[in-house]
Amino acid sequence: MSAPGKEIDFYFEFSSPYGYIAAQQVDELGKRVGRQVNWRPMLLGPVFKVTGQAPLVEVPMKGDYSKHDFARTARLHKVEYRHPEKFPVGTVAALRAFYWQGDRDPAKARELAKALYKAYFADGIDISAPATVIEIAGGIGIDRAALAAALDDPAVKERAKKEVEAAIAAGVFGSPFFVVDGEPFWGSDRIPMVEEWIRTGGW
């Protein structure tokens, strides 16, 4: 079993369907294994520059399969899912809002992450514009004006950029991506393996 105080690093991109599906399961996973989950949004754009890859849905053959599998995997896990009309979208505003809020109140930042995911993947709202992120944040009680100012703050931009760089430095090349005790796991379908790894101490 896990040592007390250890975390599950949960990396995800706000425009990632599998990240969204994992986000509905990861806190329950943490409870089952007695670990805090460290929500760490990142951006796939800078990752793709390193890996030379493209968004899943743009890859011939794989793209059609992926769209089919997003919805199928969501249904399997009883997660509401509507493939967004505009997909993927830029999520830098969502990223900056998350880390700004996270420095103030991590629980509220997780609530914001869930609200952003729900808006994009269940309610059909394009979350790329800062104004939309501010509106969604306001809807869960975050100060709109303070967030609007933060999204223009170079220090907040730098803070978010450093997180993306840290994710890449940690080897994160996809979404979702989990790191437990230095061990990397890629994909929402690896959650059972993450759990087994923590329970057994690895194999």
Add this chain to the structure above:
Amino acid sequence: MSAPGKEIDFYFEFSSPYGYIAAQQVDELGKRVGRQVNWRPMLLGPVFKVTGQAPLVEVPMKGDYSKHDFARTARLHKVEYRHPEKFPVGTVAALRAFYWQGDRDPAKARELAKALYKAYFADGIDISAPATVIEIAGGIGIDRAALAAALDDPAVKERAKKEVEAAIAAGVFGSPFFVVDGEPFWGSDRIPMVEEWIRTGGW
């Protein structure tokens, strides 16, 4: 539950570690759900020409992760695994031998597939050369001279090529890849989902 006579199409490439790992599990899966498994080797090279992708291990970041995960996934499933010194290798001779044998005795062709996989991923043998494929086939009682002649036979080459084309036409873009009742599943980690799909009739 599955209707009698229905099959699981199991597509794989002989140079694919996840295909090898799935090959150790797929017949048991078939038994559990009462379905025949139709072993259908293919080639990833022609697939990558369509998708514009590269072998996993050649992708920055993903490559290192993959090599780590091949071995980790094999250990989880208690499958012997030694990452081949030369990887990936061309498997067209293995492919042709399989389909030639399959037209004569499908059970023996499956035995050949398992022997080729074991040679490459457990015993450290480069299986790309026709002579090596013939030697491995001879070791399980297949006629060496007849196979050697078959590997030079244009009709056998055409037969194998058609299978690769059929796989691509069926939407197969990776290895392993399963199709059950028209439903596609990509990846060895999707075997539990394939099983659930068959048991429930889909969701």
